[in-house]
Amino acid sequence: MPYRSTRLFAALLLACLLSLPVASAMAQALPGTMTSGGGGEPAPTEAQAEAQTGPKAELQSLVDTLKDDQRRQNLIRQIETLIQLPADAVTVPRTAPAAAAAAAEEEGMLGRGLSELSEHVGELSGVLVTGIDQIFNLDRFWDWSVAVFSNPDYRNRLLLALGKIALVVAAGYAAHYIVRLALTRPRRALAAKEAIHPIFGWLLLLLRGALELIPIAAFFGAAQAVIVLTNMAPQIRLASVALIFAFVLSQVIMAGFTLLLAPKHPERRRIPLSDETANYLHIWARRFTYLAVFGLMGAHAAALLGLPLTVYGVLRKIVYLALAAMAVIFILQNRKPVAEAMRGPEDMPEEQRHKPMSRLRRRLAGIWHLLALLYVVAAFAVLILGIAGGFAFISRATALTLVALVIGRVMWILFDRLIIHGFSINPEMKQKFPTLELRANRYLPILSTVFHAAIIVVVGVAILQAWGFNAFGYITSTGGQRLIGTIISILIILGVAAVAWEFISLFVERYLKRLDESGQTNTRAKTLLPLIRNALLIVLITMVTLIVLSELGVNIAPLLAGAGVVGLAIGFGSQALVKDVITGLFLLVEDTINVGDVVQVGTQSGVVEAMSIRTIKLRDLGGNLHTIPFGSVDIITNMTKDYGRAVIDVGVAYRENVDEVIEVLRKVGEELAADENYKDTITAPMEIFGVQALADSSVTIRCRFTTKVGMHWAVGREMNRRIKNTFDKLGIEIPFPHQTLYFGTDQKGGAPAAHIVLEKAQAGEEPKPRTIHANADAAIEQAAEGGESVSPPPELRDQAEAKANAAKEEAEKEAEKAREDAGLPKKP
Known part of the structure; x- marks a missing residue:
């Protein structure tokens, strides 16, 4: 269907x-x-009909009973049975109503309702028994039929x-x-x-x-x-x-x-x-x-x-x-x-399925x-x-039930529409308070549930009242008023707590939003305010819970005493936790680190992703997340506090002119500071401190850039790249680790030839004869393939030296030209 x-x-x-x-x-x-x-x-x-069965009818029935032998004997037996009953049992029907009324009065409205229900059940049982008796004892109907x-x-x-x-x-x-x-x-x-x-x-x-x-x-x-x-x-x-x-x-x-x-x-x-x-x-x-x-x-x-x-x-x-x-x-x-x-x-x-109706x-x-x-x-x-008035009672109760259901449904629909249209947020308000709609949607289901429950209660009370249950009487009684007062007080407390919490959240969000719009980087506020808000939330929940329990009649004094004892026990048993909390609190108050800083804590370094009152979470360059308790922190190095400094140590060969190298570094630094991509990052001109050290194989010159927070790494990398390219262009040697083989010289300055033997033949074998080539490279290649010792002929050695000298002269010419373009003096 x-x-x-x-x-x-x-x-x-x-x-x-x-x-x-x-x-x-x-x-x-x-x-x-x-x-x-x-x-x-x-x-x-x-x-x-009941009137016609009054005293006259009863007397006539008694006469008929006495005339009939069987019915007269039944009546005698019933009277004898009543005579044999105890006196208190016989008087029960007369005293029971008064006692029941007194007990009902003492028990209050609920007792009266139960008494009335018991009386009606007794009447129903009596009517059923009487009806069954009349059905199976149709003497009168038979007498009437015979008479007719x-x-x-x-x-x-x-x-x-x-x-x-x-x-x-x-x-x-x-x-x-x-x-x-x-x-x-x-x-x-x-x-x-x-x-x-x-x-x-x-x-x-x-x-x-x-x-x-x-x-x-x-x-x-x-x-x-x-x-x-x-x-x-x-x-x-x-x-x-x-x-x-x-x-x-x-x-x-x-x-x-x-x-x-x-x-x-x-x-x-x-x-x-x-x-x-x-x-x-x-x-x-x-x-x-x-x-x-x-x-x-x-x-x-x-x-x-x-x-x-x-x-x-x-x-x-x-x-x-x-x-x-x-x-x-x-x-x-x-x-x-x-x-x-x-x-x-x-x-x-799914959305329709979860609606209250x-x-x-x-x-x-x-x-x-x-x-x-x-x-x-x-x-x-x-x-x-x-x-x-049974007909009037049924009609009225049924009609009032239908009316109550219809009115309740109408109120339900009107409230849902009021929720949809009355609590909608215009675009301007959304732009001004981006999270306002999210917070409103968080409370709308609660508000809707409360109002829907109120509608159900009102309709239920009206239906009970329509069917003869004195629900309004209970509401107006002392107990009912106390219950309603307690419910209203709890709702007011919860409402005030919700409003207070929303004001706190709104203040925090507006303050942080102003910081973002003004371009300020107050990371301390961005870190502390959410923590303060969470702490206030815990305090608010605790206070509301205690007040609600007090409204419900619970004695909260033992709870407070128990909470104090538990807190003391936790303090003694969790000293490390207390140490973490206190250390973290002082670190936050002193503004040592904030979320987003790049720090080194002990042996770990990385970006601060989150901070609680007890721990700090670092994300390193490899993506690993390190959670470090504040209590285990001895030294914290914050590499992004207030500003950044890019310190660059440049090593050159001992043969280079230091003053010329410093001038080259200054020009490279000025070019970097004027670059469109870095001029807003560098906050001060480059500082050149001079010769920092005379190392084993190099002369170290130190310079430094002052940058915005967290930008010194990028500036340092870019400066190193430009120094390498410029030194290569100018022929300035950057030393690197190497070894020089020295064979010694005679008194005239001549050095003996270095003979290279490439061993390939087996031990005891004679070297194979070699072929002299016009090209030294080909001769060496052939000798290497055959495992022979190589000794190039003089003419080939002279050709190689000539080529090397020509390449060296060409490189020196290019370096001199670059020095002239840079405005540097010629090398002596």
């Missing part, structure tokens, strides 16, 4: 269920006030009355049949028309309903005419009116269900129901209608014709019991379909049949007990 059809089926089921006791009460009450067209006396109601059929005069009057009633009913049926036959063509014409719009479809439905009411009106008119024209006794006339009313009421009800459900004509059905569901509802509507209307009206008519009032009361209670049993069967048969309709479709969006429907889906059964039992109890 589609979801919409299922929901409509559930609504129709609920409407039928709620109207069942009211219809039964109407069927009982209305005939008593109806008269025929010619007038007459009202029919005996239940109150009149044994008395020719009374029998003739009864048969005459039945004949007149049959004449009235036959005349009504004849008129009903003739008029219905005459309206066949108009009914078919309306049935053939198709609605081009839903509104026209409902108009056609109303026209068909009007045509269905015309034959019913004809039945009523013809039957009333026969009543007026015939000479009937008042009781017979009232009995006829009761049956006429039963027919008219049942036909009107069934005509409405037939038009609405259209079980045999699906094309005329205006509500989305399947054929099976429509026929199912139509069958059950017919069962309830005919049993309630004809059962109660038939018993009423029989009472008007002389049926004993006790038998009439039993018949009426049997009808009520049958209706209640049918209602129970009907509810249990439709438990699952209605529950599925209340839960909603399976593909419901959806959650409430899902919870009620599992217990709706229990509530419906409770309603049926309550209505049956009211009717079966014959409570004074």
Whole structure:
């Protein structure tokens, strides 16, 4: 069954269920006030029946009992049983009400409610026992039947009355049949028309309903005419009116269900129901209608014709019991379909599924049949007990229940719309306070839950009040006022705490936002303010919890004492933790480090990612996260505090002119400071300190840049790159580790030749003869392949030296040209 059809089926089921006791009460009450067209006396109601069973009836019953031997013996045995009972047991019925009243007064409203409930249960049990006794002891009904059929005069009057009633009913049926036959063509014409719009479809439905009411009106008119024209006794006339009313009421009800459900004509059905569901509802509507209307009206008519009032009361209670049993069967048969309709479709969006109304429907889906059964039992109890004003009570309670549910639903919808439109944030406010919408959405579900719970409580109290439970009385009592005051106080405390927390958060966020907009880098504030906010949150939660417990009546003094003892124990047992907290607090207050700084803590270095009151978290260059307790920190080196310094040590060969190198470094530094990418980063001109050290193989010259925080590494790398390129261009040697092999010289300065032997042959083998090439490189390559010793011929050695000298001269020329371009003097 589609979801919409299922929901409509559930609504129709609920409407039928709620109207069942009211219809039964109407069927009982209305005939008593109806008269025929010619007038007459009202029919005996239940109150009149009870009046007729007063002292006179009881005396007559006592006389009948004494005349009957069997009944007289039963009465004697009952009296003897009462005589044998103890005195206190006999006096219990007289003293019990007073004691119960006193106990109820002492116990308060709840005790009174339980006492009243106990009394009603006792009355219901008594009525059921009496009814069963009357059903199985039908002596009076048998006596009445014998008296009627044994008395020719009374029998003739009864048969005459039945004949007149049959004449009235036959005349009504004849008129009903003739008029219905005459309206066949108009009914078919309306049935053939198709609605081009839903509104026209409902108009056609109303026209068909009007045509269905015309034959019913004809039945009523013809039957009333026969009543007026015939000479009937008042009781017979009232009995006829009761049956006429039963027919008219049942036909009107069934005509409405037939038009609405259209079980045999699906094309005329205006509500989305399947054929099976429509026929199912139509069958059950017919069962309830005919049993309630004809059962109660038939018993009423029989009472008007002389049926004993006790038998009439039993018949009426049997009808009520049958209706209640049918209602129970009907509810249990439709438990699952209605529950599925209340839960909603399976593909419901997740956001819709978590709404309060959806959650409430899902919870009620599992217990709706229990509530419906409770309603049926309550209505049956009211009717079966014959409570004074029972019809008015059921009608009023049912109507007030429906009104309370409708008003509650309207309030629910209005509040949801108010939440959506009233708490929306305009774009300007979002831009000014970016997190305002997020915080508002955080509290909206809580606010919505509180208001929805309030609506449910108000509706529940109204329903309880409508059904006779003094819920308002409990609210206005001392205990109720105390409970409501406590709830309101707790809500106010929570509201004030939420407002205070939001003001704190708003202040922190606005302050940090101002820092970002002004370009200030107050990382201390960015670090301390969130920590202070979290500390205030802990304090706020603690205070609110203690105040709420105090409002609930809990003595918080032992809690405070226990908290002090626990805190002392924790302080002694967690000295390392206390040390971490105190050290971290002083580090934060002294502004030693902040989130985002590059620091070295002990042997670990990296960027400060997060800081708590106890630990610091560093992310190193390799991406590793180090968590270091403050208590284990001895030395902290902050490399990004206030400003940065790029210290550059440049090593040159001893042969280079130091003054010339310093001048080159100054020009390179000026070029770097004027670069577009670095001029805003470097905050001061480069400082050259001079010769820093005379190392083993180099002369070290030190210079320094002052930069913005964290930019000295980039400036240092760029300076090193430019120095290397410039020195290469100018021929300034940058020493690097190497070794010089010295073979010694003779007195004339000549050095012996270095002979290179490439060993490849096996031990004991003679070297292979070599081939002299015109090119020394080819000779050396061939010798290396053969594992021979190489001794280039003089002519090849001279060629190699000539090439080397030419390359050296070319390099010196290029260096001199670069020095001239740089404005440096020529080398001597």
